Amino acid sequence: MKRFMMMILSAMLVGFAGGTWAQASGAGEVEEKNIPIKVTEVAPGLFFQYHHEESNNAWLVTDAGVLVIDTRQHPRRAEELLVAIRKTTDKPIRWVINTHAHGDHYFGNSVFKREGATFIAHNDTAGMMKMHYGLEQKRRQGYFRQRNFDPKEVTLVLPDVTFDSNLTLNLGGRTVELLYMGAGQNPGDTFVRFPKEKVIFAGGPFSKNSWPNPSFTPSMTQWVSILRKLAAMDVDVYLGGHGDIGAKADVLQQAKMLEDFDRGMRDAVAKGMSRDDIIKNVKFEQYRDVRNYYRMNLFVSSYYHFLAQGRPENAYP
Numbered sequence: 397m398k399r400f401m402m403m404i405l406s407a408m409l410v411g412f413a414g415g416t417w418a419q420a421s422g423a424g425e426v427e428e429k430n431i432p433i434k435v436t437e438v439a440p441g442l443f444f445q446y447h448h449e450e451s452n453n454a455w456l457v458t459d460a461g462v463l464v465i466d467t468r469q470h471p472r473r474a475e476e477l478l479v480a481i482r483k484t485t486d487k488p489i490r491w492v493i494n495t496h497a498h499g500d501h502y503f504g505n506s507v508f509k510r511e512g513a514t515f516i517a518h519n520d521t522a523g524m525m526k527m528h529y530g531l532e533q534k535r536r537q538g539y540f541r542q543r544n545f546d547p548k549e550v551t552l553v554l555p556d557v558t559f560d561s562n563l564t565l566n567l568g569g570r571t572v573e574l575l576y577m578g579a580g581q582n583p584g585d586t587f588v589r590f591p592k593e594k595v596i597f598a599g600g601p602f603s604k605n606s607w608p609n610p611s612f613t614p615s616m617t618q619w620v621s622i623l624r625k626l627a628a629m630d631v632d633v634y635l636g637g638h639g640d641i642g643a644k645a646d647v648l649q650q651a652k653m654l655e656d657f658d659r660g661m662r663d664a665v666a667k668g669m670s671r672d673d674i675i676k677n678v679k680f681e682q683y684r685d686v687r688n689y690y691r692m693n694l695f696v697s698s699y700y701h702f703l704a705q706g707r708p709e710n711a712y713p
C-alpha cells in the first residue's frame with residue numbers, strides 16, 4: 397500500500413515537473429523539485445552555481461582567465477554552465493579542476509576541453525576516472541534517459557596535470573590552493589581553497605544537508621576526520637558538490653550524520669542482521685529530510701558490502 401502511494405506520488409511529480417525527474421519517490425523529493433538553479437558571487441569574482449537536483453560548480457574570474465571547478469553530468473549541462481559563466485565574464489576558460497571522479501562532476505569535461513582549458517586533478521582522481529569510467533556511465537543511464545541526453549556525447553577527458561599532495565596556483569593575482577587530506581568519500585578527493593577569500597569548495601566529502609554516496613569510501617572514520625579538519629580551517633564559506641552554500645555548522649552536521657550512519661550500520665551488523673533486514677528495519681529516520689534520503693536502500697546496501705567484505709563496493713585500485 398505504501399509503495400503504491402509512493403508510485404502515485406511519483407506520477408504526480410512527473411506531471412508537475414514536466415517529466416524531468418521520475419526516478420525518485422518519497423516526501424523529501426517533493427521539496428527537491430522546484431529549487432531553481434542559483435548563481436551567487438560568494439567573493440569578488442568567485443561564483444558558485446547551486447543546482448539542487450544535480451551537481452554544483454564554482455568559477456573564479458581573474459585577469460588571466462577563468463578557473464572552473466567541476467563540469468556537470470553531461471556535455472549539454474556543461475554548455476549551460478558555460479552560458480552561466482559567460483554572463484559573468486568574457487575571459488578565456490584557462491583551467492578546470494575535477495574534484496573527484498563521479499560522472500555528475502566531470503562528464504561535461506569535453507566542453508571545456510574544446511574551450512582550451514587545462515585540466516587539473518589529483519592522481520587518484522585520474523586513476524578513478526580511468527578505472528570507473530564504465531561504472532560511472534552505467535549508473536547514469538537513467539539520468540540520461542530521463543532527460544533525453546545521448547550517452548554517446550560523453551567522452552572521457554582525463555586531467556592534463558596531476559598532483560599527489562598539495563598544489564598552489566597563482567592565477568592573475570589570485571591564490572588558489574588544491575588540498576589533499578587522503579581519501580574521504582573517494583580516493584583523490586580534492587579541496588579547492590581560496591585562502592584570502594576564506595572560501596573552500598569541498599567537492600565529494602561535503603554537501604550541505606545531503607546524503608552522500610558511501611560506496612567508494614575506504615574509511616568512514618577518515619572521511620569524518622577530514623570534515624572536522626575542514627570545519628577547523630580559517631574558512632567562512634563551504635561550497636559542496638551538492639546542496640546549497642554551507643557554513644562550519646553544516647560541515648560538522650555532515651560529520652555527525654556520517655558517524656551516526658557508520659555506528660548504526662556497525663551495530664546492526666554486530667547483531668547479525670542481514671543486508672535485507674537492515675534495509676527493512678534500520679532507516680536513519682532522523683535524517684529523512686536530508687536531500688537524497690530516497691536512495692537510503694542503496695547506501696545501506698553498499699555500506700553493508702563494505703562492512704562485510706572489508707573493502708568498498710566500488711573499490712580503488
Ligand SMILES: [Zn+2]
Pocket residue numbers: 451498500501637638
Ligand atoms: Zn555527486
